């Protein structure tokens with residue numbers, strides 16, 4: 001049970017982080033959190049029996065200054081964009097980072113101006129903007145508040161991942 005990850009939501013239903021199932025159960029038993037989503041599996045101890053949570057929600061709001069929670073890095077841009085070219089949807093292969101408005105033309109290196117792109121799209125675009133080349137972004141790049149390590153998905157049962165997806169807008173390429 002230790003390896004099972006449970007998604008913790010703030011009282012406002014915003015995703016905060018993952019913890020292991022044991023900690024999640026303790027938080028529920030102590031009245032610090034409530035179960036929001038459950039797996040079919042039943043957890044039994046000598047004194048209690050209940051369904052294994054996959055998502056819990058804190059009873060008290062935790063104020064987290066969001067700015068800076070997810071630091072800007074190439075690795076995190078890849079995670080935000082699910083290792084997918086944001087122009088053509090290609091995954092895998094040689095992926096790179098593209099400045100939407102080229103750096104040489106004053107484009108910033110920021111969450112809002114940097115996306116994952118395949119070599120083909122990157123080359124085609126060159127030193128131009130998507131509009132000039134006639135290609136479109138699949139979605140508007142944004143500063144993420146929450147990112148998930150692929151390992152969390154890989155180790156999770158399908159039922160867990162499905163229940164998380166209601167609360168996490170980012171769909172991993174694994175889904």
Ligand SMILES: [Zn+2]
Nearest residue numbers: 085088118121
């Ligand atoms: Zn592409």
